[in-house]
Amino acid sequence: MIEFSEAFGVAFSLLISLDHELAEIVMLSLSVSLVAVFIAIIVGMPLGAALAIFTFPGRKFIIVGLNSLMGLPPVVVGLVVYILLSRSGPLGVLGLLFTPTAMIIAQVILVLPIIAALTRQIVVELWSEYEEQLRSLGATPWQALPTLLWDGRYSLVTAMLAGFGRAIAEVGAVMIVGGNIDHVTRVMTTAIALEVSKGDLALALGLGGVLIFLSVGVNALAYLINKPASLNNPINKPTLFRSPIKENVR
Amino acid sequence: MKRFSPVGLLLSFSLLLLASLAQGQNYITLASTTSTQNSGLFAHILPQFTRVSGIEVRVVAVGTGQALRLARNGDADVLLVHHRPSEERFVADQHGVSRQDVMYNDFLIVGPAQDSAGIQGLRDAVAALKKVAKSSAAFVSRGDDSGTHKKELGLWQSAAVEPGADAGAWYRETGSGMGATLNTASAMNAYALVDRGTWLSFKNKGSLQVMVEGDSRLFNPYGVILVNPQKHPHIKETEGNRFIQWLVSPPGQQAIAAFQINGEALFHPNKR
Numbered sequence: 001m002i003e004f005s006e007a008f009g010v011a012f013s014l015l016i017s018l019d020h021e022l023a024e025i026v027m028l029s030l031s032v033s034l035v036a037v038f039i040a041i042i043v044g045m046p047l048g049a050a051l052a053i054f055t056f057p058g059r060k061f062i063i064v065g066l067n068s069l070m071g072l073p074p075v076v077v078g079l080v081v082y083i084l085l086s087r088s089g090p091l092g093v094l095g096l097l098f099t100p101t102a103m104i105i106a107q108v109i110l111v112l113p114i115i116a117a118l119t120r121q122i123v124v125e126l127w128s129e130y131e132e133q134l135r136s137l138g139a140t141p142w143q144a145l146p147t148l149l150w151d152g153r154y155s156l157v158t159a160m161l162a163g164f165g166r167a168i169a170e171v172g173a174v175m176i177v178g179g180n181i182d183h184v185t186r187v188m189t190t191a192i193a194l195e196v197s198k199g200d201l202a203l204a205l206g207l208g209g210v211l212i213f214l215s216v217g218v219n220a221l222a223y224l225i226n227k228p229a230s231l232n233n234p235i236n237k238p239t240l241f242r243s244p245i246k247e248n249v250r
Numbered sequence: 251m252k253r254f255s256p257v258g259l260l261l262s263f264s265l266l267l268l269a270s271l272a273q274g275q276n277y278i279t280l281a282s283t284t285s286t287q288n289s290g291l292f293a294h295i296l297p298q299f300t301r302v303s304g305i306e307v308r309v310v311a312v313g314t315g316q317a318l319r320l321a322r323n324g325d326a327d328v329l330l331v332h333h334r335p336s337e338e339r340f341v342a343d344q345h346g347v348s349r350q351d352v353m354y355n356d357f358l359i360v361g362p363a364q365d366s367a368g369i370q371g372l373r374d375a376v377a378a379l380k381k382v383a384k385s386s387a388a389f390v391s392r393g394d395d396s397g398t399h400k401k402e403l404g405l406w407q408s409a410a411v412e413p414g415a416d417a418g419a420w421y422r423e424t425g426s427g428m429g430a431t432l433n434t435a436s437a438m439n440a441y442a443l444v445d446r447g448t449w450l451s452f453k454n455k456g457s458l459q460v461m462v463e464g465d466s467r468l469f470n471p472y473g474v475i476l477v478n479p480q481k482h483p484h485i486k487e488t489e490g491n492r493f494i495q496w497l498v499s500p501p502g503q504q505a506i507a508a509f510q511i512n513g514e515a516l517f518h519p520n521k522r
Contacts, residue, residue: 088322097310160321179279179308180310180311182293184308194288197426197428197430198429199432199454
């Protein structure tokens with residue numbers, strides 16, 4: 001296979017030459033996926049924690065539903081978002097189709113279930129461990145929710161990274177709602193798909209290498225952010241009752 | 251210790267995104283085919299149009315069938331595709347304003363060098379397809395309702411062969427773009443129908459070679475249509491018309507003719 005060595009060379013020269021067009025595509029990929037993950041965190045984490053703490057009729061159905069949504073096919077999400085945002089669709093007046101915003105919407109739908117379901121899994125364990133203590137201190141479930149989320153923050157980083165991984169690697173949905181427009185909605189994955197369809201497999205593979213490099217970079221950054229705290233807390237055990245305020249002072 | 255601020259990082263990304271959204275308000279969306287984009291034609295001619303007009307052209311490249319659907323939904327301002335009967339129906343149904351010829355090239359039947367169906371050098375595309383069907387040599391079809399696919403189905407019809415009956419056997423539908431289909435044909439040593447533009451710029455030919463060319467039935471004309479502003483009020487009529495007029499004007503036509511690979515023109519302008 002000649003492609004692999006060639007692709008390695010292509011990836012390397014793309015990276016060191018800081019190709020302007022490549023930089024643009026990389027920045028758009030990162031912006032779209034990070035913003036989508038950020039929105040999914042804001043909505044998904046409280047949602048997942050609430051599902052872990054509160055009991056109400058139909059909760060099990062929601063949990064099963066949420067877990068299944070983790071496997072949502074991106075193409076289907078893309079199609080649904082396309083139909084909604086199309087000029088002939090219900091939200092057509094907004095004119096959002098073929099914009100980065102449309103891509104963010106699609107990715108939020110894909111990432112939200114992953115973050116919410118993983119958050120629920122993490123919080124449900126903390127809750128079973130500390131429910132009695134928290135209740136004996138007079139905390140209501142509403143007050144316990146932020147405490148538990150704060151407490152599980154190091155495990156929750158994994159949930160965020162899982163969500164980010166899904167977003168940055170996804171091609172089916174952003175291709176449909178973004179349209180892979182040069183300089184506007186072209187991201188790493190759709191650029192790779194385009195090069196494959198041009199038969200330029202070495203360049204496609206080279207771009208793939210850059211995408212993996214990017215993913216490693218984000219994960220390394222997350223590890224670094226996580227690390228100082230992990231050192232203070234070697235077994236990364238939940239540090240219940242250390243208040244957020246104290247944490248910030250430290 | 252100094253810590254990273256993930257929130258600050260995100261905020262800067264959001265700002266960047268907003269900044270990128272704000273720029274380029276003066277643009278039109280062009281629904282077109284994968285053959286025109288994959289060949290590199292747009293990358294060659296669109297900057298010239300943007301330079302003289304200040305209008306950015308955002309290309310969404312999909313199969314002709316999907317491009318027509320996008321345009322019908324009002325999701326594009328201008329349509330540039332290559333299946334004349336569909337284009338004429340599109341205009342007759344009032345989805346588009348009027349159709350103008352822009353350029354043409356031709357289709358080719360390509361196949362593996364060993365040529366088990368023995369069609370290399372034939373001038374008659376229909377006879378060649380008959381031989382392919384008879385020898386049950388592998389043939390890869392787009393199968394995606396694109397202009398090339400519609401053309402291919404028309405040729406099979408002329409050959410009185412119903413390849414769909416043998417789908418999955420010697421007849422393989424990829425359901426994807428021209429490039430992906432050529433990649434498949436190259437890997438399977440199969441025959442395929444391809445437009446000359448994509449073929450000339452395609453880089454993963456493997457053992458594929460041109461088998462049949464020059465049949466008048468392989469003619470491949472491209473037409474341009476403005477999506478009807480009366481159906482979709484948001485259509486950018488002025489800018490869209492400006493683009494269409496440029497395409498058929500001498501500078502546009504010269505730009506198309508000047509796009510060559512190894513001295514061979516990929517598309518021929520209709521007007522000189």
